């Protein structure tokens with residue numbers, strides 16, 4: 001049965017009208033007919049198409065849903081790569097971008113920029129041949145995406161046919177835009193899913209991505225998706241001079257463009273507009289995560305060109321997110337000053353609220369179980385009260401099955417004591433009263449002024465670092481990152497930087513400082529000096545036998561024993577190894593020729609056979625020693641010659657070492 005010409009005419013008219021009303025509704029946001037009138041037009045068209053199925057064309061507004069489910073998406077190439085954008089977060093970074101652009105172009109006048117809200121959804125490409133939507137794909141890796149044409153067709157604001165009433169349609173148009181889900185729609189979808197016991201989406205972006213990548217277009221059709229277009233790939237049959245012109249023309253063709261786009265001259269105006277967008281962001285019914293700044297003139301864009309993955313002519317000026325998504329690499333324990341043992345998530349670094357974080361408290365074991373947080377999980381993290389980062393929830397839909405549940409260790413990670421938990425309490429504690437204070441004192445001693453001398457690292461900061469799980473032993477000091485410090489109360493960019501520099505400086509140290517810093521029992525600053533002078537190097541000291549140590553003047557048996565045992569302990573050897581590995585270097589001891597009798601005092605009594613008393617005195621002094629006339633507590637040696645006097649008795653009374661002539665000659669190197 002041939003289709004009567006008046007029917008064909010009516011069908012054509014209905015389609016045009018419906019497309020126009022779609023444009024009024026979706027693009028201009030100003031419908032000129034009621035929903036009922038619109039529905040009536042659609043109804044009439046459907047009836048006619050049912051009666052004359054041969055009239056149905058794929059670009060008919062009735063043909064949005066209907067394609068059968070597929071078993072996988074075909075890969076399609078992007079003829080012009082879909083690049084990403086460099087990120088910036090501060091006005092300074094944006095000014096630097098502007099400077100770079102000017103320098104590259106060798107111009108010094110203000111540049112014209114287009115400013116566009118940066119939609120937080122997923123990028124797609126829509127291909128129109130002679131105005132008809134023929135192919136739609138995801139961004140994929142930028143070079144190849146997935147063919148999601150049938151799903152994109154179900155999005156009511158994507159025209160199946162471009163409008164030609166304002167502008168002739170080009171032979172070929174590859175339009176690019178961001179598919180997203182409105183905040184309200186996202187909330188409703190999640191509520192519904194919750195009721196049905198289905199996993200909820202973490203954010204509108206994930207919901208949009210999940211909805212677009214459905215194999216059954218019917219499912220996509222049931223999800224309220226929308227689009228804003230922001231650019232083009234290949235275009236045949238139309239030239240554009242500016243980005244602004246592109247945006248305006250896309251709109252005329254019936255593609256949805258964000259109404260908040262703006263054109264400015266000079267970067268300061270761009271920075272102002274970013275402030276404005278940030279201020280209205282909450283009121284928008286869709287999520288934006290920043291503003292895209294693009295050099296307006298296409299010719300300048302071409303001159304600027306692109307780098308490997310992003311153009312030189314555009315930048316994403318992002319907002320600081322209060323929460324972000326990252327992955328948990330590990331869960332460790334931190335011990336607090338009250339002995340409370342807290343699990344801490346170690347995460348891939350992520351920017352939240354203006355700082356990069358890599359750890360977040362998980363509070364306690366029950367909390368981890370309640371939120372079902374596993375090692376390997378993708379999680380939402382938030383900076384609560386703007387200080388301590390915390391894990392909001394895991395993204396269960398991103399699990400691969402390789403995630404590991406957390407098992408609370410039974411022993412204290414610092415001192416090894418079995419942990420205890422009081423009935424009714426959620427927190428495990430280390431019952432060893434020595435544990436936290438001992439650790440914090442040990443570390444505070446190591447960093448103190450006469451030891452490694454790390455400026456700005458007092459006992460309070462040491463405690464903060466331990467409590468936050470950032471350090472658990474001395475070598476961890478050299479692994480501290482800026483973001484660790486920024487997550488602590490009282491630290492800002494500058495103070496964090498200063499402390500990191502002080503830690504770096506402390507790596508270059510001297511042997512006496514290093515020995516003292518180790519905190520060996522009975523080894524104070526003076527003993528550390530004596531040991532350093534005696535052994536000259538750390539290796540020598542580490543190799544010293546108990547006898548070697550006991551033989552050092554001024555080091556008693558108890559001290560020698562303590563030093564010896566310390567260096568025998570495997571854990572201490574490991575500590576030294578890690579410190580050296582972390583980059584600690586010890587300046588070599590000065591090998592200046594010390595005089596052999598320096599610091600030693602002598603008293604002579606009785607006559608010497610080999611030399612006169614006056615010669616002996618000169619000899620002692622020339623070797624750096626001191627000659628006293630009377631025996632006192634600070635006398636080191638009394639040299640006893642023939643017919644000694646009362647000085648010998650005095651020496652015996654005071655317990656001063658006495659030596660004979662032979663021994664004296666040996667000391668001054670005159671007898672072997």
Ligand code: IVH
Nearest residue numbers: 083084085116117118119123178230292311
């Ligand atoms: S332009 C060569 N404009 O941001 C320019 N992108 O990191 C490339 N996006 O993949 C993109 N709103 O998904 C551009 N107004 C906008 C945008 C926008 C959101 C997304 C898009 C892109 C990503 C770049």
